[in-house]
Every structure is written in structure tokens, then in C-alpha cells.
Amino acid sequence: MTNLSTFKLLLVFLFFVNGIIAQTFEADADVRARFEYRHGFNDLFSDNADPAAFVQQRTRLNLGYTAEKLKLFIAVQDVSTWGDTRQILPVDGNDSFSLFQAYALLNFNENWSTKVGRQSIAYDNERIFGGLDWAMQGRFHDAAILKYQKDGFNLDLGAAFSQEKPKNEGNTYRISGFFTYKTMQYAYLNKFWDNSSVSFLFLNNGFQGFSGPENITPDGVYHRQTMGSYFKFPIQNVNMAGTAYYQFGKANNTTDLSAYQLSLEVTYKPGSTLFGLGMEMLSGTNQEGESKNRSFFPLYGTNHKFNGFMDYFYVGNHANNAGLNDIYAKAILNTGEKSNLLLKVHYFMANAELQNNADNYLGTEIDLVYSNNLMKYVKMNIGYSHMLASDSMSLVKGGKPSDNTNNWAWVQLNVNPKLFSLDFKK
Numbered sequence: 001m002t003n004l005s006t007f008k009l010l011l012v013f014l015f016f017v018n019g020i021i022a023q024t025f026e027a028d029a030d031v032r033a034r035f036e037y038r039h040g041f042n043d044l045f046s047d048n049a050d051p052a053a054f055v056q057q058r059t060r061l062n063l064g065y066t067a068e069k070l071k072l073f074i075a076v077q078d079v080s081t082w083g084d085t086r087q088i089l090p091v092d093g094n095d096s097f098s099l100f101q102a103y104a105l106l107n108f109n110e111n112w113s114t115k116v117g118r119q120s121i122a123y124d125n126e127r128i129f130g131g132l133d134w135a136m137q138g139r140f141h142d143a144a145i146l147k148y149q150k151d152g153f154n155l156d157l158g159a160a161f162s163q164e165k166p167k168n169e170g171n172t173y174r175i176s177g178f179f180t181y182k183t184m185q186y187a188y189l190n191k192f193w194d195n196s197s198v199s200f201l202f203l204n205n206g207f208q209g210f211s212g213p214e215n216i217t218p219d220g221v222y223h224r225q226t227m228g229s230y231f232k233f234p235i236q237n238v239n240m241a242g243t244a245y246y247q248f249g250k251a252n253n254t255t256d257l258s259a260y261q262l263s264l265e266v267t268y269k270p271g272s273t274l275f276g277l278g279m280e281m282l283s284g285t286n287q288e289g290e291s292k293n294r295s296f297f298p299l300y301g302t303n304h305k306f307n308g309f310m311d312y313f314y315v316g317n318h319a320n321n322a323g324l325n326d327i328y329a330k331a332i333l334n335t336g337e338k339s340n341l342l343l344k345v346h347y348f349m350a351n352a353e354l355q356n357n358a359d360n361y362l363g364t365e366i367d368l369v370y371s372n373n374l375m376k377y378v379k380m381n382i383g384y385s386h387m388l389a390s391d392s393m394s395l396v397k398g399g400k401p402s403d404n405t406n407n408w409a410w411v412q413l414n415v416n417p418k419l420f421s422l423d424f425k426k
Contacts, residue, residue, distance in 0.1 A: 024421065031058070038053070039406065040387060040408065046404075069108070072105075078096050101117075114147065128201060184204070195233075197232050203299070204249075207224065209252070224250060237268055240265070251320065262280070262281045266278070279325070285320060298314055307324060309408075321396050329345050342367070342370075349362060368384045379414045382411050390402060
């Protein structure tokens, strides 16, 4: 969507709100700037390479209108890197302005509703569906969801059908991306009571298949199914949470898929300090080869929050690989009335066999994040991460050297003011 068309859509929205007797009109802003120093972030650092440093910024405007049975929401944003556009240009040369969300929520009665349009979808701990707020651009879906809520029980039935543009003939979908789907259907059930929660998810994704010598000839649609459960429940100062998912169907046009994910986390908070232990297993495919693909991929989750903040696994990478066993410990320490320090240590192992029977230990990552609420609407985060990679890490990272220093540092400023809220009486 171009800057002009997005601006026109915004004007139409404002005109619509102004022309009716509304109940509430709200606007808030989300301005985020993050400096990053990368020396082995997301991948092993190459020999004779120079580290990278940059500042990226998100500027987002959220507009919401709420009536008795209707809610409209529009979020527009600009995501750019400082200096990516030459000064005094009449337009942004990088087309960084976009429509993040635009949906209507219709409440039929106190139990049933539907949400239609471009929207962020997030459930439970965001392992399968997440908003991906760490990424400046976030994650959205163009979808329709039928919702039911009553007495702590929630049911969502969602569906999406993707096309490049309106056509007169054919339905081939050529937009590429990491597990970008052509069709999606899912059912999500959740029961919540006394700070405890149990959920079940069934997800079916259809992906455009291609074949031929250059893999460009349309060849139908293949489907991948994901089903599983999430739970959490407290026992006094101890909280337990876990997941179990199974993926099946097709990994591509010709290869069957059979994969699993298991996780369990236990946290203990005796006072102001939280301690936690956890593990996650994501199945993988033996590097020597198998008849089936056994590599689990968490699809549309907020994957940055799992398996280390340096994003070595499942953040646009590690698909169809040897999987991962992640054992971790964490502590969140209060450092003041408005600040805290997170310390997290991960011990990584490959889930499946590596080439030449190599040791499955991949490495250890140390994450530190300091957070401080500077003032109302303003928060600062400072982070540092260090990856101690083993020789086996090279086998899952394309043969890159594992003996270089791999670290990452960042500073982020979040400014999230509520601009105004207007109430209109009928």
C-alpha cells in the first residue's frame, strides 16, 4: 500500500467517526528507537568481517472507535533505519510507510462476535501465534475470526485466503516468505479460571506448491497441520506452564512431515525476585537424511522471546534443520522502584543426529536485559548477549567458523503516550 492510499484511508476513517454519534474515539502513539551493535547476531560471525551498527525506528499511530456493538481499529506505521533516505527528498525513497492493522470487530450479542480485516493474532505464550512486537514491523494476518466467550471459556474460529491481487483467471500465489500461506484455517479453545488456563489449538496451513526444473511451475497446494495444547497454573509462589504440539501433513510437495514440540517452565517468586527453570524440545531431521521431515517449526509465533535473544534459532532460520533441545535458567531481579534486571542462560543441543556423529552440544548463550521506566509513557531497555558456540554449531549454520567472538548489544527507547480519548453522548 502506498503512502497516499494509506493517508486516504485514514481520512475516510476520521470522516466516518466525525459524521456519526460515536461513544469513544481514542488515539495513541508508539515511537520506538533501537540502537544495535551486531557481532555474531542471528548467525556465527564470519572471518575477516566487520561488526554492524545501526539505529532503527518505528513510529506508529493507533486509532480506535468504539460503539455499543462495533469497534474499529486502524494502525499505520513507518519503520525505517536512521539515514536510509537522503535528506530533502520530497518522499521517503524506501517506502517504509505501511498499514499495520485495520479491522472491524462486530459484537452480535454478549457471547458472539467477529473480527475481520488486517490484525495481529496472539494466543497464550505466543509460541505458535504471536504479535512479534520485538520486530519493528510486527506481524499481522489478513483474516476473519468468529469468536465466542462465556464464563471463562473462549472459542475462536479463524480463516484466511491470500492472493497477490484481483484476477480474472487462476489462483497461483507467488508471494514468497518464511511459511507465507495461501490459505489458513484454525480453531482455538481456551478455558480460564483462578489464574489458571488450558488451551487447545488446531491449525491448517495451505502453501502454494511449485515444481519443474527451476521450481517455478505451479503444482497445487500442500498442507501442514499443527495441533496441540498450552497450560499454566499456580501453586502458591510457584507457577507452571507448558506446551505440547504435533505437526503433520506435508513439509513440501513431496515430503511427509512428522514433528513435535514440548516445553515446560517452572517459576518461583518468593518476594520481589523471580527465579525460573525451563526446557524446550523441538524435533529435527537427522542431517544424514531421513525419508520424512521431522523438523518442527513454530510458524507465526513471537520466536524472539524463545531460545535466546540472539535469534540463532527459528527467527527466519533453522527450518528443516536438526531441531533443538534448549535447557535454560533465568532470574529477574528488582534493581529499583521502576527498574529490573533479567539474567537468562541457555544450554543448546541439537535434537537430531548431526553429520559424522558430531557432538550434539551447540553452545551456551548468556542474555542480560536491564529495564527502567524513566517516566510516564517512557521506558528504556539495555541488553547484552553472548554466544559461546561449539564446533557443532557450524554444522547447523552452514559451515561458518565457531571460534570467533559472537556477541550483541542494544539500547531501546519506547515512548507510548495516549494522545487523547473523546467520549460522545447519544
